[in-house]
Amino acid sequence: MAYLGIHTATSQTSITLLKDGQCFTETFMRRSLETDNLVVTIDALCQRGGMDFRHVSGIAVTTGPGHYLGIRVGVTTVAMLREALQTPVFGISTLDALLPTSAEGIYLALLSARKGSWHACLFRVVWQPPVGVAISKSAALLGLGWGYTALTKPFLIAETALEKTLGRFHAPVTVCGEIPHAGFDNGGGLLEHKKTRVKYVPTQVDTSRLARLAMARVEAGDSDGVLVPYYGYEAV
DSSP states (O other): OEEEEEEOOOSSEEEEEETEEEEEEEEOOOOOOTTSSSSHHHHHHHHHTTSSGGGEEEEEEEOOOSSSHHHHHHHHHHHHHHHHOOOOOEEEOOOTTTOSSSEEEEEEEEETTTTTTEEEEEEEEEESSTTOOOGGGGGGOOOTTEEEEEEOEEEEEHHHHHHHHHHHOOOEEEEHHHEOOOOOSSTTOTTTGTTOOOOEEEEOOHHHHHHHHHHHHHHHHHOOOOOOOOOOSHHH
């Protein structure tokens, strides 16, 4: 059994093939003509893994927010593979995929948008979620035993409003995602005067986690998932 994780929604495109517990990954900076050609790259990656891409058992792909062209190419290509190969595919928000692994708490995931703003979503991450607690089907991203739930829908926030918004939290919060470390880091004490403990953890999408998510969903009996692109309020 082999699974693919595909991420094209930010400046760094990445594809991982998970086969028999071994990962093969191809990573490159997003090109202006990304259509040249995602399928060819997938085929070459599968050849590295000693298999035909037509025998992939499941695919997970980031659906946005992020770069308009990257999202469109990634989602369209995976939708085409689903129709051509009858392969189960699963879409996941880029913001979900930016969550770090194995740490409980409240997280604000950020991804740069245009004009001094951020795509954002608020999450709660827990270890061994209690029975009856609603947990995302994509919680396998965080590893066995972990769960998370989105406390908000993805939203757009101005960079100038970020500190004020974080200052309203009464519990510690971790800001994660593709954040410029130097621009956010003051020892985590940016909001000490507001009694809000904030930690900054730069993260990127790990496509090996996406591939493992596809495996977990297929093994759980899911035949297919929602594959709807989300561009946010502004295309990046």
